[in-house]
Amino acid sequence: MDKNNERECNEDLIRERRKCNFNIEELTNIVDGGKARTARRREIQRLLINDPEFLDEIPQDYMSHEDRYSNELRKSAHLMQKLADQESGHDIHQDIGALTGILKDGNPLMVHLSMFIPAILGQANSEQQEKWLGRSLRNEIIGTYAQTELGHGTFVRGLETRATYDPTVEEFVLHTPTITATKWWPGGLGKTCNYCVVMAQLYTQGRCYGPHPFIVQLRDEETHRSLPGITLGEIGPRLGLNSNDNGFLKFENHRIPRTNMLMKHSQVLKDGTYVKPLHNKLSYGTMMLVRVGIVGACSRSLQYAVTIATRYSAVRHQSEIVPGQPEPQILDYQTQQYKVIPQIASVFALIFSARSLSKIQSSVTAKLKDGNTDLLPELHSLSSGLKALSSSDASWGVEVCRLACGGHGYLASSNLPRTYTGTTCAITYEGENTVLLLQVARYLIKSYRSIGKETGASSVSYLADQTSLASSSSSFSNKALVQAFKLSALSLVAEAEARLQKLCDMGQEFYHAWNYCSVLLLKCAEAHTRYYICEKYEQTVDSLKASEGVKNVLQSLCRLYLIYHITLTHGDFLKCGALTPRNIAVLEGEMCDLLAVLRPQAVSIVDAFDIPDELLGSTLGCWDGNVYQRLYDEALKSPLNKTDVPDAYYKYLLPLMKSSL
Ligand SMILES: CCCCCCCC/C=C\CCCCCC(=O)SCCNC(=O)CCNC(=O)[C@H](O)C(C)(C)COP(=O)(O)OP(=O)(O)OC[C@H]1O[C@@H](n2cnc3c(N)ncnc32)[C@H](O)[C@@H]1OP(=O)(O)O
Ligand SMILES: Cc1cc2nc3c(=O)[nH]c(=O)nc-3n(C[C@H](O)[C@H](O)[C@H](O)COP(=O)(O)OP(=O)(O)OC[C@H]3O[C@@H](n4cnc5c(N)ncnc54)[C@H](O)[C@@H]3O)c2cc1C
Numbered sequence: 001m002d003k004n005n006e007r008e009c010n011e012d013l014i015r016e017r018r019k020c021n022f023n024i025e026e027l028t029n030i031v032d033g034g035k036a037r038t039a040r041r042r043e044i045q046r047l048l049i050n051d052p053e054f055l056d057e058i059p060q061d062y063m064s065h066e067d068r069y070s071n072e073l074r075k076s077a078h079l080m081q082k083l084a085d086q087e088s089g090h091d092i093h094q095d096i097g098a099l100t101g102i103l104k105d106g107n108p109l110m111v112h113l114s115m116f117i118p119a120i121l122g123q124a125n126s127e128q129q130e131k132w133l134g135r136s137l138r139n140e141i142i143g144t145y146a147q148t149e150l151g152h153g154t155f156v157r158g159l160e161t162r163a164t165y166d167p168t169v170e171e172f173v174l175h176t177p178t179i180t181a182t183k184w185w186p187g188g189l190g191k192t193c194n195y196c197v198v199m200a201q202l203y204t205q206g207r208c209y210g211p212h213p214f215i216v217q218l219r220d221e222e223t224h225r226s227l228p229g230i231t232l233g234e235i236g237p238r239l240g241l242n243s244n245d246n247g248f249l250k251f252e253n254h255r256i257p258r259t260n261m262l263m264k265h266s267q268v269l270k271d272g273t274y275v276k277p278l279h280n281k282l283s284y285g286t287m288m289l290v291r292v293g294i295v296g297a298c299s300r301s302l303q304y305a306v307t308i309a310t311r312y313s314a315v316r317h318q319s320e321i322v323p324g325q326p327e328p329q330i331l332d333y334q335t336q337q338y339k340v341i342p343q344i345a346s347v348f349a350l351i352f353s354a355r356s357l358s359k360i361q362s363s364v365t366a367k368l369k370d371g372n373t374d375l376l377p378e379l380h381s382l383s384s385g386l387k388a389l390s391s392s393d394a395s396w397g398v399e400v401c402r403l404a405c406g407g408h409g410y411l412a413s414s415n416l417p418r419t420y421t422g423t424t425c426a427i428t429y430e431g432e433n434t435v436l437l438l439q440v441a442r443y444l445i446k447s448y449r450s451i452g453k454e455t456g457a458s459s460v461s462y463l464a465d466q467t468s469l470a471s472s473s474s475s476f477s478n479k480a481l482v483q484a485f486k487l488s489a490l491s492l493v494a495e496a497e498a499r500l501q502k503l504c505d506m507g508q509e510f511y512h513a514w515n516y517c518s519v520l521l522l523k524c525a526e527a528h529t530r531y532y533i534c535e536k537y538e539q540t541v542d543s544l545k546a547s548e549g550v551k552n553v554l555q556s557l558c559r560l561y562l563i564y565h566i567t568l569t570h571g572d573f574l575k576c577g578a579l580t581p582r583n584i585a586v587l588e589g590e591m592c593d594l595l596a597v598l599r600p601q602a603v604s605i606v607d608a609f610d611i612p613d614e615l616l617g618s619t620l621g622c623w624d625g626n627v628y629q630r631l632y633d634e635a636l637k638s639p640l641n642k643t644d645v646p647d648a649y650y651k652y653l654l655p656l657m658k659s660s661l
Contacts (some may be wrong), residue, residue, distance in 0.1 A: 003623060006427060008539055010625030011185030012329055013603060016314050019451045020604035022549030027608035030546065030554075031303075031351060034473040038610075041203065044098040047086075048195070049614040053078045060104055065237065069108065072243035073192065076109040080139050096293070100300045101615030104242025105418055110186035114293060116143030119286040123213045123262035132215060136195075143195040143222070144186040145286060146249055147211075151180025153436045156199065156284070159211050161251065163200040163261070167272040170258040172214060174200060174251040182250050185429075189247030190234030194219035196249070197286075204272045212283055213262040218249070229254035240421020279373040281380070288380060290430050291387035292354075292361050298394035298610040299350035301423040305571045306604040309401035312338055314603050315625040331602065337595040339404040343397040344598075344605055345561040348554065350390050351542040353533045357386050381443040382459055384436035385529030391426035392433055398423050405620055408627075413634040415618040438518060440525035444493050445500065459532055462486050463493060476587070478538045478555070481562040484578040488569070489527040491576030496520045527572060533581065534562055553601055560594045563587045 006014050025038075031040040048054055054075055060068055079102065083095070096113070103110075120133050135141045152158040160181035163172040176182055183189070189196060195217050202212040219226055226232045231250040238246065261268055265277035265285075266545040277283070313331035321328050330336045364379045402409040402416040409416045427433050465486075488642040496517055503513035515520070541554045566573055567588055579587075598605075613622045619630040640646060 008624050008626075010315050010627075012314050013311065013623075013625040016600070016603035017607070019600040021601065023547055024551050024604055024608045026547060026550050027553070027605065028610045030544070030550070031348075031427050031609060033355065035390060040095070041098040042610075045612055045615065047082065048079070048099070048102050049612055051078075051082070054102055056104075058639075059412070059567055059634070059637055060243065062637070065242070068105070068243045069191070069245055072103060072105065075103055076107040079103065079107075080109060082174050084139065096295060097300055100297075101304065101611070101617060104243065104617065106244035106422065107186045108192040110244065111144045112136070112139075112142050112193065113385050115286055115290055116193075116195070116197060118192040118289050119213060119262070120215070122285045122289060123197070123264050123283065124215070124264070124303040125262075125264045128215070128259070128262060128264075132195075138232075141195045142188065142193050143197060144188045144193045144247075145199075146183040146186040146189060146196045147199040147287075148183065148185045149315060150182045150184045150248075151178070153185070154432050156211050157406055159199060159201060161198065161200040163198075163202050163212065163214055165202075165204040165258065165268050165272050166255075167270065169255075170270055171255045172258065172261060174198065174214070174216065174254045174256060176250040176252070182248050184235060184248050185189040186249070187241075187244050188248055189233065189249055190245035191247070192245055193247075194224065199283075202261070202268070202274075204268050204274050204498075207274070208273050209266075209276075210280070210283075212266065213286075214256065215260050215262060216254075216256055221298050227254070239425070240418060241425060248462035262567075278368075278371055279376055280375065282368075282373075284380075287430055289361070291383040291436075292357055294426050294430060295350060295357060295383075295386045295390040298353060298423065298426060299347055301399045301419055302343060302347050302350065302394045303606075303609040304611060304616060304618075304621075305398040305401035305419050306340060306347060306614060307609055307611055308414060308618045309340050309404045309409075310344065310606045311622070311625060312405050312620040312627060315627050316406075331599065334592060334595060336404060337599050337602075339400050339603060341595055341598050342560060343401060343566045344602065345557040345564065346393055346397055347609070348557055349533050349537045349561050350394065350653075353386055353536045354390070356536045356540075357382055377443060378459060381440050382529075382532065384431065385440040385525060385532070387426075387430060388436045388440075388554060389434040389526065389529045389533065391423070395420065395427055408620055408631060411619070411631070411632065411634075413618065415620040415621070434522065437522050437525035440528060441496070441518075441521035444524055444528055445497055445521070448493050448497050452461075460528075462531075463490060465490065474496050476583075476590075478542070478559055478562060481559075481566065482531070482534050482538045484566065484573055485527070485531040485562075486578055487578035488572045489524070491530040491578075492520070492524045492527050492572060524573070526571070530565060530569075534565070537561060553598075553605060556594055556598055557605075560591065560598065563591045563594070568590060569588070608652050 029035050029038050032041055036577070056071060060071070063071060079099070117136050120136060121127060124132065132141070136143060147156065147159070149159055149161065151160065160178055161183065162175045162177060164175070165172055186196065195215065198214050198216050199211045200214055202209045217227060218230055218232060229252045233248050234245045235248055258268060258270065265282040267275040269275065273416070310331070313336055314329055316330045317327040317329060318330050323334060331340070360379060360382060364375045367375060398416065398420045402420060405414060405416060408414055412418065444460065444463070448463045451464045499517050499520060500513050503516060504510055537558050541558045544551060544554065546554070566579065567584070570579070570584045574581060574584065616622065619634050620627055622630060635641070
C-alpha cells in the first residue's frame with residue numbers, strides 16, 4: 001500500500017491524518033528503541049512480506065487441524081531458513097518483535113527459539129554449548145522446553161519425572177512413574193521436535209536434589225521416529241495457538257549420558273557426587289528470561305489490537321450525537337475514546353517498562369558471570385510482576401479493542417479474536433499470574449520486614465519511606481501522581497504485613513496466615529508493580545529528548561495512563577489518604593479532557609506503530625480504511641459460499657422440512 005497515495009484512502013482517515021501535530025517517524029523510532037532498530041525491523045518485515053511463501057492458500061480458519069499445523073510448519077521452516085541466510089552479527093532474539101504477525105497462530109518452532117536455545121545458553125556449560133548450541137542455532141536439531149506435567153505446572157518442586165543417576169554406567173535413567181508425571185503442553189513437542197530440555201527431579205546417591213534441566217534426544221535424527229522408551233503425541237485443540245503441536249511425553253526408563261544434565265550451575269560428578277549451584281533457583285533461569293521477553297511481546301499484541309480498533313473507530317459511523325445530524329465517527333463518542341485511547345497509553349507503559357526490565361536483566365546477568373547472585377531475587381520479583389501485569393493488561397486491552405469494534409470485531413477476519421487468544425495464553429504460561437504475583441508479595445513482605453538492612457534492591461527501597469504514609473499531596477503534577485501510586489503500594493504492603501503479623505500473634509502458622517491474607521497480598525503485588533510501571537513511564541517521558549510535538553503527545557498519554565489507573569483502583573488511594581474524594585473527582589474530569597486532547601492524534605499515534613497491513617492481517621484495521629469491501633471479500637472466501645445450496649441441506653434440512661408433510 002502506498003501511504004502517500006491519498007486517493008486510495010478512506011476520507012475519514014485522510015482527515016484524521018491531516019490533524020497530526022507531531023513527527024510520526026520520530027515516535028516510531030521511540031517505539032522501536034532508536035532509528036537503527038526501526039531500520040532493522042523494516043528490513044526484516046520487507047523481506048517477509050514480499051515473500052509469497054508466507055501467503056496462505058486459504059484462510060487458516062478453513063483449514064483442518066493437520067493442514068494448519070503443516071502450513072504453519074512450512075512457513076516457520078521457511079522463516080528460520082530466511083533468518084539464517086541473513087548476514088551474521090544479528091541477535092535473532094532481538095529480531096523476534098519484527099516477526100509478530102507473520103506466523104499467525106502459534107508456530108511450532110516458537111519454543112525452540114524462545115526457550116530451547118535460551119535454555120542451552122543459560123544452563124549448559126561451555127562443553128555442552130559446544131555440542132548443542134551451534135546445532136540448534138543452525139536448526140540441525142529442533143528442541144522444546146518440557147517442564148509442565150499433567151499433574152503439576154505451577155509447583156515446579158512437585159514435578160514427578162525422575163532422572164536417577166546410575167554411576168556404574170555414568171547414565172541418568174529418565175522415568176515417568178505415574179500418569180500425572182506425563183509431560184504436557186510443551187510447544188512443538190508433539191510432532192516437531194527431536195530434542196528437548198526436560199526438567200526432572202534429580203536423584204543421586206539415594207537423595208533427591210529437586211528439579212534440574214537435562215537435554216534429551218526424543219526422535220531419530222534420520223527417520224524422525226520416537227526413540228525406544230519414549231512416547232510422544234499432540235494434546236489436541238486449544239482456545240488458540242492451534243497451529244502449534246503442543247505435546248505430551250512419557251519416559252520408560254530411558255537412559256541418557258551423565259553429560260546430558262545441563263551443568264552450568266550444578267553438576268553430578270562421575271561417582272554421583274552432587275555439586276550444588278551458587279543459588280538454588282538458578283535452574284529456573286530460562287523461565288525468568290522468557291518472562292522478561294513476554295512483557296515486550298504483550299506490548300506488541302496490544303499495538304496490533306489498538307491499531308485495528310483506532311482506525312476502525314475513525315472509519316465507522318453510527319447513531320447520532322446531535323439529533324438529526326449526520327452519523328458521527330464512533331471515535332467521537334467519549335465512551336469509545338475511553339475504550340481505545342487508554343490502550344494506546346498502555347502500549348507505551350509496557351514498552352518503557354519492558355526496556356527498563358531488560359536493562360536490569362542484563363546487569364544481573366553480568367553480575368552472575370562474576371558469581372554474584374545478590375540481585376536475583378529483585379529480578380525474579382520484577383520479571384514476575386511485570387509478566388503478570390503486562391499479560392493481564394494486554395489481554396484485557398485486546399478484548400476491549402474487540403468490543404470497541406462491535407460485531408465486526410467478533411469476526412476472525414478482524415484478527416482481533418486471534419490476537420486475543422494469542423495474548424491471554426500469556427496469563428497462564430510461563431508462571432500463572434496469580435502465582436507469580438504471590439511471589440512478588442513474598443518479596444515485598446520480606447523486604448518490608450528487613451527495612452534498614454541494605455540489600456541494593458532499588459525497586460523496593462521506597463518501603464522504607466514511612467514518613468510519606470502520612471502525607472497527601474495537593475499538587476497534581478505527573479510526579480505527584482506517581483507519588484500517590486507509591487503511597488498506595490506502601491500502605492497496602494504495610495496493611496498486609498500487619499494483618500499477617502496479627503494472625504501469627506493470634507497463634508496461626510505463618511503459611512495459614514499467608515493463605516488467609518492472599519487476596520490482599522495479590523493487591524499489594526499489583527499496586528507495587530503498577531507503581532513501578534508508572535514511575536518508569538513518567539521518568540522516561542520526562543527525560544526524553546524529543547521534539548515538542550512528540551513530547552506533548554507522550555506527556556498526555558502518560559498522564560492519561562496515571563489517571564486512568566488511579567480511577568480504576570481509586571479506593572486504594574482514598575483508603576491511604578494519598579488522594580481525597582475531591583481529588584479523584586477532579587482527576588476524573590481531567591481524564592475526559594485528556595481523551596478530547598488525544599482524540600485528534602489517535603490515528604497518527606497508531607500509525608506510528610508502523611505495522612504493515614500484511615502483518616496486521618485485519619479487515620478492520622488496514623491503513624487505507626477500506627473496511628467494508630474487505631469484509632465482503634473475506635466473507636466470499638468461506639467454503640460454504642462455493643455452492644448456493646450446500647450438501648448438508650439435502651442431507652439434513654430437506655428431510656426435516658418434509659417430515660411433517
Ligand atoms: C528470549 C526471548 C523470549 C521472547 C519471548 C516471546 C514470547 C514467548 C512466547 C512463547 C514461549 C512461552 C511458552 C510457554 C512456556 C512455559 O510455560 S514453560 C513452563 C513455565 N512454568 C512456570 O513458569 C512455573 C511457575 N512456577 C515457578 O516458577 C515456581 O514453582 C515458583 C517460583 C512459583 C515457586 O518456586 P519454588 O521452588 O516452590 O519456590 P518457593 O518455595 O515459592 O520460593 C523459595 C525462594 O525462591 C525464590 N525464587 C523462586 N523462583 C526464583 C527465581 N526464578 N529466581 C530467584 N529466586 C526465585 C522465591 O522468591 C523464594 O525466595 P525467599 O525464600 O527468599 O522468599
Ligand atoms: C499455550 C500454552 C503453552 C504452554 N507451553 C509450555 C511449554 O512450552 N513448556 C512447558 O513446560 N509448559 C508449557 N505450558 C504450561 C504452563 O506453563 C502451565 O500451564 C502454567 O505454568 C500453569 O500451570 P498449571 O497449568 O499447572 O496451572 P495450575 O497451577 O493448576 O493453576 C490452576 C489454578 O490454581 C491456582 N493456583 C495454583 N497454585 C497456586 C498457589 N500456590 N497459590 C494460589 N493459587 C494457586 C492458579 O492461580 C490457577 O487459578 C503452556 C501452557 C499454555 C496454556
